[in-house]
Amino acid sequence: MAMLENKHTSVVFEPGSVEVKTSKLKKTDASSPPAELLIVAPEAEGNYPVLLFCHGYCTKNSWYSQLLQHVSSHGYIVVAPQFYQCLLISLNDEIKTAAKVTNWLPAGLAVSLPENVKPDLSRLALMGHSRGGKVAFALALGYAPTSLNFKALLGLDPVSRLSQPGWVEPDILSYVPHSFHLSIPIGIVGTGLSNQTKGIIPPLAPDGFNHSEFFNESKPPCCYFLTKDYGHCDMLNDPNVALASLVCKSGKGSKEKMRRGVGGIVVAFLKAYLGGECEDLESIVATPTIAPISLNSVIHIKE
């Protein structure tokens, strides 16, 4: 019985049962998305919740394809815009682009998918990594207007700014606990090494501006998970982790486990808050060791 339970509770950390297809949508395509999009969607007929994903600083949406495929294989359509090609854009412009993509979803997403794969935009969640985590929070907080409401929000190692002032505007942190004016559930995944220097390079997620403060300012219901042995970019695809680890500290453990660990947390959170199935999330909170990676701080504040 115990074994059966354990098997059940760790299912989110394994690839899901749904075959997925990964495709790119260009701005010149028929549905005219406001940015180039990476779309990862189940192939089987169905009505699926949607996750909008914002990539991090100087990264490409495709660098997250394995993580996003893990999530999608559990029955989610993931839409990941590419915010810039060669030149970086301002944070405010990035937030506006994320809003435009959100507003494009009702008319554009369904026609960009096979006819039998239907997006359920009444179950729409938002997620971002690093600077993209800040973009996601800013979008949820209304810094750019959207025609759809998000039902849940996830930050993967979100960062508000670098050690040296940069990306400051908009300054979404107030340093007051539970001060985000958001009533939707919030999940935060932090990495234990992201506040460390890499040689002479300052941390990409410095103390006071990282996952910990984002969690502190989140109202319940909110969850927090610290992947203590991993670094800021360790959830990217393997070749991209190798590149990123030139500028930020990387963990020694398997990155495949890290992607399954983070992906599993995301799936458990979405199942709980988009689908009302709380079992997996509660199992991780009760027994963090069911994850394939060490989680040394797991918090779930329900109310």
Place this chain on the structure above:
Amino acid sequence: MAMLENKHTSVVFEPGSVEVKTSKLKKTDASSPPAELLIVAPEAEGNYPVLLFCHGYCTKNSWYSQLLQHVSSHGYIVVAPQFYQCLLISLNDEIKTAAKVTNWLPAGLAVSLPENVKPDLSRLALMGHSRGGKVAFALALGYAPTSLNFKALLGLDPVSRLSQPGWVEPDILSYVPHSFHLSIPIGIVGTGLSNQTKGIIPPLAPDGFNHSEFFNESKPPCCYFLTKDYGHCDMLNDPNVALASLVCKSGKGSKEKMRRGVGGIVVAFLKAYLGGECEDLESIVATPTIAPISLNSVIHIKE
């Protein structure tokens, strides 16, 4: 009925029914305290819980006498050491002195009080303001050994360091939510203006090092109260607020109300966690407007 309830719930914000006596104990006194002490204690016969209070940076214990008298008048013995006279001491030495005072309490406190006023050291709480808040947390965290256990911990606008690195050692903050290894209840009172500059003087309680982060790292049960219209030193006695406001931003409202507001929160917290009477604390959390000052963020995480 509503009026009666309201009257009941705000009683902690009014001076208590117990007459109190304020006295100073010198190091040369018979009981040989390890530091000069300000003692505020009820005069009526009784067995009272004890609160050890650590003053802030460059302040004197006597500057808090009105706040401490408010607390004591609700039935508490308050012991407030003076950590230095003219010269500042290192934080580590301040923590050691606080530990020595704690260890002195069993033999020294009772004999320093009238015979019929008895300290109940099985109900001992710890509180500090500003840098003294950090001292209190460090002491509770075991940075210096004590022979007594604290049953509850309160930080009044606690600060871990200034904007320019100073007071860094010991570095008690880790920037991980709920990471303080403390299972006792924690209460934090923050002030809304303490992260602001005063002219060219940097804030005394800068973002990332203040009340908000102390709360973030506290495990439940924990409470948070933000006195949004007041400054870092506005709970001192009036003449001392005037002096302090030369170097830190002060609120425009009545300081007498601020002392009653903070004092009332402290009393409600101590009643709940030293005495098991949770009504007043729950009333403040449910209806922050019963306080004489604006509390724009009141949080109580029970578990």
